[in-house]
Amino acid sequence: MRLWPQAWGAVGAAWRECFPLQGHEVARWFPGHMAKGLKKMQSSLKQVDCVIEVHDARIPLSGRNPLFQELLGLKPHLLVLNKMDLADLKEQQRIAQHLEGKGLKNVIFTNCIKDENIKLIIPKVTELIKCSYRYHRAENLEYCIMVVGVPNVGKSSLINSLRRQHLRSGKAARVGGEPGITRAVTSRIQVCERPLMFLLDTPGVLAPRIESVETGLKLALCGTVLDHLVGEETMADYLLYTLNRHGLFGYAQHYGLASACDHIEQVLKSVAVKLGKTRKVKVLTGTGNVNVIQPDYAMAARDFLRTFRKGLLGQVMLDRDLLPAC
Ligand SMILES: Nc1nc2c(ncn2[C@@H]2O[C@H](COP(=O)(O)OP(=O)(O)OP(=O)(O)O)[C@@H](O)[C@H]2O)c(=O)[nH]1
Numbered sequence: 490m491r492l493w494p495q496a497w498g499a500v501g502a503a504w505r506e507c508f509p510l511q512g513h514e515v516a517r518w519f520p521g522h523m524a525k526g527l528k529k530m531q532s533s534l535k536q537v538d539c540v541i542e543v544h545d546a547r548i549p550l551s552g553r554n555p556l557f558q559e560l561l562g563l564k565p566h567l568l569v570l571n572k573m574d575l576a577d578l579k580e581q582q583r584i585a586q587h588l589e590g591k592g593l594k595n596v597i598f599t600n601c602i603k604d605e606n607i608k609l610i611i612p613k614v615t616e617l618i619k620c621s622y623r624y625h626r627a628e629n630l631e632y633c634i635m636v637v638g639v640p641n642v643g644k645s646s647l648i649n650s651l652r653r654q655h656l657r658s659g660k661a662a663r664v665g666g667e668p669g670i671t672r673a674v675t676s677r678i679q680v681c682e683r684p685l686m687f688l689l690d691t692p693g694v695l696a697p698r699i700e701s702v703e704t705g706l707k708l709a710l711c712g713t714v715l716d717h718l719v720g721e722e723t724m725a726d727y728l729l730y731t732l733n734r735h736g737l738f739g740y741a742q743h744y745g746l747a748s749a750c751d752h753i754e755q756v757l758k759s760v761a762v763k764l765g766k767t768r769k770v771k772v773l774t775g776t777g778n779v780n781v782i783q784p785d786y787a788m789a790a791r792d793f794l795r796t797f798r799k800g801l802l803g804q805v806m807l808d809r810d811l812l813p814a815c
Contacts, residue, residue, distance in 0.1 A: 640693025760789035
């Protein structure tokens, strides 16, 4: 018998007020290629004029790697909040103000799939570099930019999108739906002719210690940590908790539930039935082992997460609670 202690007491009218985080571990995922990548980023910094940090627009206030600031902080910095198509940006102004209060004045929201706002990037980067040159050294004829960020936020997609927009060229950087596609700092990739601009793609690097369990869960929902390290069913439950708190009940219709519900087992059961994903398990009864058909909860959790990540369950702002009250 499967137990879902997180959801106990949640069936019925009220949504859970908080997600019990005790008992969950923040996944520590800092494999060798990340440590190596970070060192290489530092050593490549001499040739870099500006750092573009890409992060997920659904978590604009959490989950960034503080090491980027520490190690690469001397260069002009642009924060690109990508995947804006998946984010609820009703509070975009407040988010920008909050970030500005934290010293992040240069922020652009983008969608690299549809090339939205991509054309704002090169002029902004050029302006930032020119401002820094005034104080440091003579103007250069070509610029080199380093693209950094946690895994799977769209760094390589950004490079490809810039090339489409400015060079009308095809793909130069490998893109993938899983974290950890780019494994090493790449050689320079041209993205613009005028001004002549090159980018260095880098492997996604998570903070060696993620600030809290909840931040870890948000990063995991956004696909920056391999799912099995956190547990797909825990993530599915956190997703359900989030969708309900945000009033995003589209999952009920999507999976044919009679109504929205805060009980993950019930939701996953409906998902499994809808997908036809059931499996036989042996159950010991008084008369011996009996085959019982059970929903495949793991497959259902995987589908629930995948559907959310495609944006089919609505746009979400996972950091809503971190914004200061108006
Ligand atoms: N919906 C949406 N998906 C995007 C966007 N940008 C990138 N993606 C998708 O996000 C996934 C990761 O993109 P990548 O460009 O490989 O991300 P990365 O940061 O280079 O990943 P690592 O190599 O793991 O560091 C891919 O499936 C992309 O298609 C966007 O603006 N919106």
